[in-house]
Amino acid sequence: xxxPRTNIIEERxxxxxxxxxxxxxxxxxxxxxxxxxxxxxLAGKGYRVGxxxxxxxxxxxxxxxxxxxxxxxxxxGIIPPVAHGFEYMSIIYYTGEKATPLRGTDVSNALxxxxxxTKWGKLDLLVIDMPPGIGDATLDLIRLIRKIEFLIxxxxxxxxxxxxxxxxxxxxxxxxxxxxxxxxxxxDGSSNIQRQTRMLGAExxxxxxxxxxxxxxxxxxxxxxxxxxxTKVEKVATRITEHSYERTGKV
Amino acid sequence: MHEWAxxxxxxxxxxxxAEKEELEEIKEVKIRVGELQQVELDIFEFxxxxxxxxxxxxxxxxxxxxxxxxxxRVCGNKWPFDKEKLGEEASEAIHxxxxxxxxxxxxxxxxxxxxxxxxxxxxxxxxxxxxxxxxG
Numbered sequence: 001x002x003x004p005r006t007n008i009i010e011e012r013x014x015x016x017x018x019x020x021x022x023x024x025x026x027x028x029x030x031x032x033x034x035x036x037x038x039x040x041x042l043a044g045k046g047y048r049v050g051x052x053x054x055x056x057x058x059x060x061x062x063x064x065x066x067x068x069x070x071x072x073x074x075x076x077g078i079i080p081p082v083a084h085g086f087e088y089m090s091i092i093y094y095t096g097e098k099a100t101p102l103r104g105t106d107v108s109n110a111l112x113x114x115x116x117x118t119k120w121g122k123l124d125l126l127v128i129d130m131p132p133g134i135g136d137a138t139l140d141l142i143r144l145i146r147k148i149e150f151l152i153x154x155x156x157x158x159x160x161x162x163x164x165x166x167x168x169x170x171x172x173x174x175x176x177x178x179x180x181x182x183x184x185x186x187x188d189g190s191s192n193i194q195r196q197t198r199m200l201g202a203e204x205x206x207x208x209x210x211x212x213x214x215x216x217x218x219x220x221x222x223x224x225x226x227x228x229x230x231t232k233v234e235k236v237a238t239r240i241t242e243h244s245y246e247r248t249g250k251v
Numbered sequence: 252m253h254e255w256a257x258x259x260x261x262x263x264x265x266x267x268x269a270e271k272e273e274l275e276e277i278k279e280v281k282i283r284v285g286e287l288q289q290v291e292l293d294i295f296e297f298x299x300x301x302x303x304x305x306x307x308x309x310x311x312x313x314x315x316x317x318x319x320x321x322x323x324r325v326c327g328n329k330w331p332f333d334k335e336k337l338g339e340e341a342s343e344a345i346h347x348x349x350x351x352x353x354x355x356x357x358x359x360x361x362x363x364x365x366x367x368x369x370x371x372x373x374x375x376x377x378x379x380x381x382x383x384x385x386x387g
Contacts, residue, residue, distance in 0.1 A: 001283075002376040004264035008256070011263065056350075076255035076298075078347065094344035095354045101364045102353055110350035113373065117256040117347065 005116035009144050012115060015122040016050070019145055020179065020240060023130040023138065024153045025163020027058075030184040030229075031153045033214065035129035036064040037233040038151075038240075040221055043085035045237065047124040050080065053090035054141075055131045056110055057102055062092050066219040077119040084221050089118055104136040111140050125240070134167055142176055149177040151236070152202070155185045156193055168200050179240060180205035182232075205239055206232040253347060254291055257374050258298035262307070265379050269306060274381035277310045281377035287319040287332050288373045289346045310381075319371030323358035330359055332371065349373055 013019065022035035032055065039051035053061040062068065065088075070081035072093055080089040091100065091110065102110065120126065128148075131137050141148055150171055154164045164181065171178050180203035183193045187210045197204040208229050217223035224230060265280050284290050292314060299312050319332035332352075334342050341355035349372050353364050 001378075002264050002268065004257075004260040004374060004376045007263040007267055008260035011259075074253055076259075077253050078256070091348065091351070094348050094351045098354045099364075100351060100354045102350055103365075106350045106353065106368075109372070110348050113348050113350070116260050117253050119256070 003112070005112050006144060009112070009115045010146070012118065012120065013126075013145055013147070016120060016126045017124045018240070019126045019128065019148045020151050021128045021130050021138075021141060021148055022151045022153060023167065024132045024160070025134075025165075025167045026160055027132040029132075029153050029155045029160050030208075031132065032060045032129050033064055033229065034151075034153050034182060034184065034208075034233060034236075035127050036061045037224055037230050038237055039086050039127045040065070040084055040225060041230065041234050041237045042125055042127070042241075044225070045241075047241070048122060049086035050120050050123045050126040051086055051088050051129070052114075052118075052126060053092070053129045054111060054114075054137055055129055056091050056107055056137075057100060057131065059090050059092050059095075059129075061129050062088075062090055064218055064224070065221050072118075075119070078114075078117050079119055079121075087120055087123065089114070089120075107131070108136045108140050111137055112144070115144065133163070134170055138167075142171075142174060149179050151179045151205075151240070152181045153184055154181060154193060156183060156187065156190060158192075161193060161196055165196075165200060168202055172201070178202050180236075182236060183207045184229075185210040203239075205236045208232045254294040255298045255302075257290065258295055258302055261299065261374060261376055262302050262304070264376050266304065266306070268376070268379045269381060272379070272381075273384045274379070275306070275384050277307050277379060277381040279311045279313060279378070279380040280307075281313045281315065281379075283315050283317050283375040283377050285317050285319060285349070285371035285373045285375070287345060287349045287352060287368060287371050289334065289342065290374065292316075315377070317371040320369040321352075321356065321358075322367045322369045323361060323363055324365045324367055325363040326358060326361040328358055328360040329369070332356075 073079040080087040
């Protein structure tokens with residue numbers, strides 16, 4: 001007996017240049033905000049972009065970006081709708097705002113189902129908002145998508161970074177590319193995370209200051225683009241697209 | 252119409268098995284279709300017939316529907332899937348992603364959403380039979 005879905009996933013990802021999983025060791029570090037803003041900025045730069053919210057039990061990118069009233073189209077599979085200039089896929093199309101209590105195997109199954117039925121257009125970049133940590137979703141994506149790369153978000157907290165250390169260590173051991181680490185909600189001038197990142201052998205991509213404006217910008221993509229967070233994420237976007245020039249010669 | 256996407260996956264998986272087992276001609280592919288996913292069998296069969304590569308030209312696709320059985324992890328109660336009790340929106344959502352059943356279905360005995368889909372979730376490839384290279 002075989003699960004036929006895993007065979008088609010590579011095929012579904014074939015038309016996508018780069019796949020960036022935005023991840024973190026623990027929750028609450030602003031990973032979804034960074035992923036959403038990254039998709040907005042890349043689309044704004046003219047790249048063909050997709051955003052895939054894989055944080056099934058707490059999806060939030062639709063709230064951050066104020067995406068509502070759109071639905072995927074059925075055409076020999078599921079075609080994600082376009083919002084803010086990029087293709088957008090989330091489990092909320094099927095759950096609404098109701099709670100979705102899922103165990104690990106259910107998370108795995110739902111993830112494999114969506115990966116196998118979603119038909120993305122030709123994309124330069126697909127940004128994935130991951131659930132935090134090294135659970136089922138992370139292990140499945142590493143197993144099923146060979147070209148995946150990870151962008152890691154942390155805060156300045158030693159607690160957050162300790163979980164990042166484990167995540168990055170695992171990814172490096174598995175030879176999964178790590179684009180770099182972003183320090184979010186920074187409140188002082190300490191360069192501790194930069195130093196720790198270098199010690200891990202990863203690239204420090206940006207430090208994003210803590211700002212109240214981000215909370216006020218939730219649900220409003222234009223406001224979000226006006227925040228200091230967006231300015232910093234733009235640097236990350238540039239680095240990611242440069243990366244791809246170095247790595248593959250094209251985006 | 253996402254039956255096409257599922258059929259495409261079945262063909263890809265069956266082709267890979269056929270290649271691994273060095274089957275030249277595929278005689279029979281057995282597929283188990285879980286009731287929970289509510290796959291439209293005629294569309295699924297039509298999609299299979301349209302998507303199959305030459306190796307599968309005389310293949311018989313045997314579909315078997317597996318009844319869905321749900322089991323509560325809290326109180327141990329087992330119960331069948333009842334589409335009629337769900338609204339159209341919920342049953343369509345479950346059709347696309349069977350796991351969202353946890354959003355819409357609760358244990359009829361104790362009310363918990365923490366249940367296991369014991370049987371009848373989605374599409375499974377049961378077996379691929381054919382003639383091996385050189386077996387003529």
